[in-house]
Amino acid sequence: MTIYKTTKYILLLVGSLMLNITWADDGSLFMLVGNCMGCHGPNGVSLGPATPNIAGMNPSTFVKAMEEFRDEERPSTVMRHIAKGYSDEDFQTMADYFVKQAFIPYQQTVDADKVKKGAKLHQKYCQKCHTNSVHTIVGSTNLAGQWMLYLQFTLVDIYTGVRDMPIRVLQIVENMVQLEGIESVDNLIHFYASQTEHK
Amino acid sequence: MITRRNFIKIATGITAAGLSGCSNFSIATAKKRVIVIGGGAGGATAAKYIRQVDPSIDVTLIEKNRYYYTCFMSSSVLSGERKIDSIKFSYDGLIKRGIKVVHHLAVGIDPITKTVTTQNGDIFYYDRLIVSPGIDFKWDTIEGYDKTIAKTIPHAWDSGYQTITLRKQLEAMKDGGTVIITVPHKPFRCHPAPFGRASEMAQYLKQHKPKSKILILDANEKFAQQKLFIQGWKKLYGYGTDNSLIEWYPFSDGGGEVVQVDAKERAIYVGPFEDQHQADVINVIPAQKAGKIAFTADLVDETGWCPVNQKTFESKRHKDIHVIGDACIASPMARSAYAANSQAKVCAVAVVKALQGEEMGTPSYLNACYSIVGKDYGISVAAVYRLEGDKIKWIRGAGGLSPMDASAEVRKREMYYAHSWFKNITYDMFR
Numbered sequence: 001m002t003i004y005k006t007t008k009y010i011l012l013l014v015g016s017l018m019l020n021i022t023w024a025d026d027g028s029l030f031m032l033v034g035n036c037m038g039c040h041g042p043n044g045v046s047l048g049p050a051t052p053n054i055a056g057m058n059p060s061t062f063v064k065a066m067e068e069f070r071d072e073e074r075p076s077t078v079m080r081h082i083a084k085g086y087s088d089e090d091f092q093t094m095a096d097y098f099v100k101q102a103f104i105p106y107q108q109t110v111d112a113d114k115v116k117k118g119a120k121l122h123q124k125y126c127q128k129c130h131t132n133s134v135h136t137i138v139g140s141t142n143l144a145g146q147w148m149l150y151l152q153f154t155l156v157d158i159y160t161g162v163r164d165m166p167i168r169v170l171q172i173v174e175n176m177v178q179l180e181g182i183e184s185v186d187n188l189i190h191f192y193a194s195q196t197e198h199k
Numbered sequence: 200m201i202t203r204r205n206f207i208k209i210a211t212g213i214t215a216a217g218l219s220g221c222s223n224f225s226i227a228t229a230k231k232r233v234i235v236i237g238g239g240a241g242g243a244t245a246a247k248y249i250r251q252v253d254p255s256i257d258v259t260l261i262e263k264n265r266y267y268y269t270c271f272m273s274s275s276v277l278s279g280e281r282k283i284d285s286i287k288f289s290y291d292g293l294i295k296r297g298i299k300v301v302h303h304l305a306v307g308i309d310p311i312t313k314t315v316t317t318q319n320g321d322i323f324y325y326d327r328l329i330v331s332p333g334i335d336f337k338w339d340t341i342e343g344y345d346k347t348i349a350k351t352i353p354h355a356w357d358s359g360y361q362t363i364t365l366r367k368q369l370e371a372m373k374d375g376g377t378v379i380i381t382v383p384h385k386p387f388r389c390h391p392a393p394f395g396r397a398s399e400m401a402q403y404l405k406q407h408k409p410k411s412k413i414l415i416l417d418a419n420e421k422f423a424q425q426k427l428f429i430q431g432w433k434k435l436y437g438y439g440t441d442n443s444l445i446e447w448y449p450f451s452d453g454g455g456e457v458v459q460v461d462a463k464e465r466a467i468y469v470g471p472f473e474d475q476h477q478a479d480v481i482n483v484i485p486a487q488k489a490g491k492i493a494f495t496a497d498l499v500d501e502t503g504w505c506p507v508n509q510k511t512f513e514s515k516r517h518k519d520i521h522v523i524g525d526a527c528i529a530s531p532m533a534r535s536a537y538a539a540n541s542q543a544k545v546c547a548v549a550v551v552k553a554l555q556g557e558e559m560g561t562p563s564y565l566n567a568c569y570s571i572v573g574k575d576y577g578i579s580v581a582a583v584y585r586l587e588g589d590k591i592k593w594i595r596g597a598g599g600l601s602p603m604d605a606s607a608e609v610r611k612r613e614m615y616y617a618h619s620w621f622k623n624i625t626y627d628m629f630r
Binding site for chain 1: 618
């Protein structure tokens with residue numbers, strides 16, 4: 001996988017991104033969320049394939065993720081350190097900010113055959129909770145248009161049990177891999193990455 | 200001094216900015232002017248965000264070079280994993296955001312008339328000035344080493360041409376050659392970087408010139424992320440064995456400050472006994488201090504760095520001048536790109552709020568920094584800071600390094616995260 005190259009398309013889309021903050025305040029909000037953008041990109045729209053896009057992220061999912069990082073209940077590299085530096089109120093403030101930011105999906109190179117297979121897998125195993133692969137439902141993270149590398153990290157963590165998930169989720173993933181083979185994970189990733197038409 | 204000639208330039212500047220009436224005093228009631236000196240990690244971010252925080256402010260960035268080559272990730276050019284163009288950034292992104300970019304060297308600051316002079320004699324007026332000059336070298340501490348010699352015995356502690364030179368020398372070196380990297384006493388720009396550099400050089404040599412050796416001669420006893428680096432070196436480069444690609448010598452055991460460079464003999468003299476070392480490739484990283492303009496403008500104290508109010512980054516020595524990035528004293532924050540970026544955002548708010556005559560809010564500071572140890576092998580450090588009283592304090596527990604003994608998968612992910620981070624942080628600075 002090419003890790004350095006981001007397509008021109010993405011840069012064009014994001015090229016015009018402006019910071020979306022009301023400056024009536026004293027700058028506290030910007031100084032808080034501004035620190036996230038060094039790694040997660042402008043307004044949370046990550047330009048790097050490993051770091052997830054957090055723009056438009058559901059606020060309760062956001063807060064839960066930060067709590068889990070802070071309490072080291074979810075595998076991470078730097079987030080377990082960073083999350084400990086903020087209060088519950090900070091988590092909520094960040095969540096409220098990022099949900100208001102437009103999720104800009106990526107035009108990643110996907111394999112049409114895998115997308116087709118992934119679509120079926122999504123319908124069969126995931127759709128019940130991750131409604132129509134869209135990122136807007138409660139309790140669901142941004143899947144559609146998310147970076148493939150990040151999706152891969154996440155699915156591998158779930159499948160290998162590194163990341164603690166509700167038993168039902170784990171069972172579904174295990175069940176899928178058992179019935180459809182390990183390549184089903186890759187097919188799903190290609191499908192989600194292909195879903196760049198957002199509602 | 201504002202001479203008659205320069206006064207006319209200032210007045211012309213006012214007209215150019217769309218104001219009528221040629222009195223210098225009318226500026227106070229007109230558009231507020233912020234000047235940023237230095238278009239690196241700190242300065243570029245500050246210029247960008249001041250415009251975003253308050254688009255009514257006139258922002259001018261004064262930066263000598265047309266392109267900025269990042270120091271961060273430059274070691275991946277040494278390993279061959281990256282091309283130099285991937286760490287090269289223009290100022291077009293900032294220009295598109297309405298920032299005026301002036302490509303001249305700032306040579307003088309007058310805090311009384313609130314003006315900046317550039318090398319070509321132009322004078323620029325400011326209401327607030329942000330100085331982000333980076334580092335300069337203590338050239339006079341090394342006999343026989345100067346800017347000219349550095350063209351053949353590079354420091355590569357500024358990126359660009361220096362990085363290319365070092366890479367070419369590595370490429371030209373025979374298998375079985377010796378590379379020396381000398382590490383100055385702390386503090387210097389990015390404490391883990393000499394060891395990241397040694398690692399990425401070793402990554403290249405392991406593949407192409409495996410009989411070679413890298414000697415790190417350190418003026419200190421310990422180094423940043425030492426255990427993590429050494430664990431990686433043991434795994435990847437045979438560290439500690441006779442065939443190790445990397446050898447590290449602390450001050451007390453063969454290391455020390457470089458006291459002399461003999462360019463003709465390609466030799467350096469190191470430590471209290473001035474031990475002679477010769478090598479095929481020599482990378483001298485000299486001791487460091489704040490960038491030159493900070494000295495010219497009397498912004499430094501006896502340490503050679505710039506004391507600032509840690510909430511606003513306003514200089515403790517001169518009013519309405521702020522200093523950010525490597526040059527400022529913001530301990531315990533590191534001298535890193537992320538730290539400079541984070542400080543620049545806080546400083547942008549401080550400057551805008553001061554110009555608006557309003558109180559600024561609560562600052563928040565962050566540092567996150569990656570090192571590549573080898574192929575599919577990254578490590579990191581991260582920390583969150585806040586203001587306690589008038590000091591930046593690390594929030595206990597909110598920070599740390601990658602774990603020791605992590606799985607190959609974790610190390611590989613940190614390598615990916617490092618490159619992802621680079622994409623995002625450089626966008627945040629330059630686009």
